[in-house]
Amino acid sequence: MDQFRDDAILRLSNLFRGFENAHGRYDVKRVNGKGKNEGKAFTYTTPPTLDLWQAHVEGIGPGLGIIPLRSDDTVVWGCIDIDVIGIDHKALEAKCKALSLPLVVCRSKSGGAHCFLFLRDPVGAAIVVDALSAWGAVLGHGGCEIFPKQTTRYDQDKDIGNWLNMPYHFADKSPRYCIKDGEVLDLQQFIQHAEEMSITEDELAAVEVAGGDSDMFADGPPCLQYLEKNGGFPDGTRNDGMYNVAVYLKMRFPDDWADKLQEYNVATCDPPLTLSEVNVIQKSVNKKDYAYRCRKAPIAAHCNRRVCLTCEHGVGGGEGNVGPEISNLVKYEGNPVYWVATIADKRMMLTTEELTNQLKFRTKVLATINRLPPKMLGPRWDRYIDELCKNCQVIxxxxxxxxxxxxxxxxxxxxxxxxxxxxxxxxAESLSPFITGDGEVWFRVEGLIRHLDRQGFRHDPTKIFKWLRDCGAEDSQLHVKGVNKRIWKIKEPASSKEPDPENNFGSKEF
Structure with missing residues (x-):
């Protein structure tokens, strides 16, 4: 494929510069009943080289995945991942233009849309996530996935982050193409278009989106502010819309919120609901356990939960709402399995027991971010975790x-x-190690394996031996009282402080 010259590969990889120490590969196996490509995702702790980009473009092997969050917590690209199979890409691109959003629209591997933002220089990841979350809400796809999914990284080796499948896999026949002015672009045209659409940090800050501050919904959910500024609740959504208005009013005006319902009804509904309908909503919200219906129309399409959680009268403010919550969950398949969660913009690693046991979860969160999540009833907690695990990324x-x-x-x-x-x-007689005093530790491997077993870490001894040699350990013979014992010798660890096993993989934030 001579048309993919070195300069095209270099320019493409430059557009999608990301984490330098790892990359992803996704091997599509089948298309499920909903038309979504399914397969197996692998993460490799090796750099995304130009050779991998070349193989990606030529369609040699699985497609390449890039982690947008760089090692210094900046990004040069971000993405709004709209997982709506069969979305009208031409209409979406036209809407981005109408809203003056500097987004490059591409078809995803399953037929959804990847709306890319390209930056000329690295920008703080949190700034980009805030912007893309707001843009997704005004596009009518609030709550969709935003890349980067993390805004900081604790450990460059252990905390890799989420990666996104790149466009133009097998570029000659790729279904992952870009749309410009309603037309499909080839790889060279895409690169040119993306470079022209790239912006500076100052230009990013200057982008304004529809909606904005609202006196009616001061310190309230961005979705209600947007809808109030853009015509109110659409036909067929007035009852659910007014239910959310009542929740807001009860938070903001706890003493006389019901008296204000009719005023807001007239202002946001055309035509307004009847008095009997308003009374039914009032009676429902008057119950103690009330909460915004974030997943239902009309507010779901314009949800910006990242901002809403910070609002005084937002999703975290009511009696039935949650406090600090898991905004992103990744399952890492290993021995044992570990989960990496983002909570209140902090990264922390959890064992399966810590994730499923509410008491241990709340204790870990409190110790990590100095915030205590509110306690949920058992069945509600189980549903909450089940929903998170059902939709989490498995790597x-x-x-x-x-x-x-x-x-x-x-x-x-x-x-x-x-x-x-x-x-x-x-x-020679025990399974405990011997510190020689001259910088080495001698031990019998039987003692080490017993220790690993007690910690629930079981592996093939062959692999244990390999890892020991990779650590610089050497096997030797110890001759004592006419008997030879096989031992291992290794350099004494720098710290003589006993590590806390509870803290090795979860007490620090990411």
Missing amino acids: EVADEMFDLGRFHSLLDMYLLGQARTTTKEQL
């Missing part, structure tokens, strides 16, 4: 980075634990 890490990282932590714990021998003779 299989190809190089077993979590297994290896946990092995290193448990190895240090074993070598520096309190149960140590003080002589070579004791080492």
Whole structure:
């Protein structure tokens, strides 16, 4: 495919510069009953090289995935991922133009849309996420996925982040193409268009979206502010719309909120609801457990939960609403499984038990971000976690980075634990390590494996031996009282403080 010259690959990779230390690959296996491509996602802790980009464009193997969040918590591109199969891409692009949004619209692998923002220089990830979240809401796709999904990274090796499938996989026949003026662009045309659409941080800050501040809904949900500024509640959504208005009024005016319902009814509904309909809504919201119906029309399409959670009368303010919540959940398939969650813009790692046990979850969140999530009734908590897990991204890490990282932590714990021998003779008779005093630790592998088993970390001994050698350990023989014992020798870890196993993989925020 000679048409894909080196300069095109270089320009394409430059547009999508991302995390330097990892990339993703997605191997499509089938199309499900809803028309969505399904397959297996792998994450590799190796750089996304030009050779990988070349293979992506030529259609050699699975498509390439790039993690937008760079190692310094900046991005040079972002994306609104609209997972609506069969969406009218031409109409979407026209709407972006009408709203003066600097977005490049591409078809995703399953027929949805990826609306890309390209930046000329790196910009803080949080700034980009705020902007894209607001733009998604005014486009009528509030609550859709925004990339980057993380705005900060705790650990460059363990906290990889979410990646997005790149456009123009197998560029000659790619269904992942760009739309401009209603026409499909080839790869070269896309690169040119994307470069021309790229903006500076100052230009990003100058983009204004429809809606804005509203006196009627001061410090309230952005969705209600948007709808009030853009004609009120559409036909067929007036009852649900007014229910959310009543929730807002009860938060803002707890003493006389019901008296204001009719005024807001006239202002936001055309025609207004009848008095009997308003009374039914008043009676319903008058109950103690009230909350915004964020997933229902008319407010769902214009949801900007990221901002709403910060509003005094937003989604976090009512008695039936939640406080700090999981905004992004990723499952890493390993031994054992770990979950990485974003809570109040902080990143933290959880075990499966910590995720499913509400008490342990609340304790971990409090210790990590100094916020205590409100307690939920058991069935509601189970539904909340079930919904999160059902929609979370599942990543299989190809190089077993979590297994290896946990092995290193448990190895240090074993070598520096309190149960140590003080002589070579004791080492020959026990399964505890021996610190020689000259910078080495000697141990028997049977003792290490027993320690790993007790911590729930079970692996093929062959792999354990390989990891030990990769750590610089050497196997040797210890001759004591006429008997040879196989031992291992390794450099003594720098710290003599016993690690806290509860903190190795979750007490720090990401």
